[in-house]
Amino acid sequence: MTMAGIPDHDFAPGHLDRCQVCGSKDLKLVVDLGHQPLCDSLLTTERLNHPEPTFPLRFLVCRSCTAGQIDHVVDGSTVYHPAYPYRSGITRELASHLENLSRDLGKLASLKAGDLVVDIGSNDGTLLKGFKAMGMRVLGVEPTNISEIARADGVDTEKAFFGEDLAKRIAAERGRARLVTATNMFAHMAGLGSTIRGVRAMLADDGLFVLENHYLLDIMKTLQYDSIYHEHLRSYSIRSLIVLFGFYGMSVVDAHRVSSYGGSIRVVVSPKKDLPISAQGSALLAEEADAGLAGDDVWERFAARVAKARVDLLDLAFDCLKKGIPFVGNSCPGRCATLINSTGIDRSMMPYIAEQPTSLKLGLHLPGKHIPVVNNEILARTQPEYVLLLAWHYAAPIAKYLRERGVRSKLVVPLPEVHVLDV
């Protein structure tokens, strides 16, 4: 605890022994995936000749505030290395989601031309382009080299990790922001306290902070254990977010589900104290209580379902290997490293993972099992019997994409149950 009775929310690399949100030590171990490599540290052919670092990967849920979390922090500069390959603009579904988001949020925050919008973890600037087109002043904050793609595209971007000091400098130089956004980033930061203090310092009194993140309740319901990886330090419930922002005198005023990343929430936070949450936010809180997120039963069932899903997928891969039936992967989102490595599928069972021709991952190898990532033109040319959809949260649009390109293979979805798509 700090002087003000707030748990320390700025985490040093290494093991954590208490809840990242409320500081409780009453944590339930749900899934232990052993030691795993970082899911977005793909390897060049040359790197295959060297040792590969691994880190503990365990998923726990706090019995007090219901925050899901892992208990090991990998240093940010190791996770978000300069060659970090994720780029939001290249997933068509995500790009169109971000374009819609800028319109929705512009209305929500009653933004006017000239208002400042800051996006934390702005990636290639896709979201900010929408605000810029509406006449707002925009600033991205992005620590990786992808910030250079945003700058080249005309989106003003600070190449830095976001934190309190940077936020104060931004506010001094540009005035305070009417809107601060963090899409799929708020679960990732080790400097959570510095981030929230920074948002608070940068935000106008009538401004709003909007975050989008994967949602613990949906991870549980749709068995997204492949969302457990080192980048995802936390998986929030609404209840845990109310606790978290409450420490800083801020209020969660709205929360609702959105479709990005297969089960996400959009949460709106005001810098003002003790404001009530909306009706749809209350409905989600009730859903969380009904599901029993704070109890052990629901998580023991989750762990049993995870074990079965792993065995079923390995069964299919092994059966194909025995019978000489080609079984390959399609798409290489970060989460597929958890799925493949925890299942035990290796190159003998899955000779390659096919990715779209513009992917930054082509020519590299999946961490852990070292399956090569190749251009997806191979699918139509060779028509393998089974194609495992590793970005299964986008199964429908990806199936459509593959069929349009003449891929006739059986398309397999790995979770929540292994099944072949009827398309």
Ligand SMILES: [Zn+2]
């Ligand atoms: Zn907690």
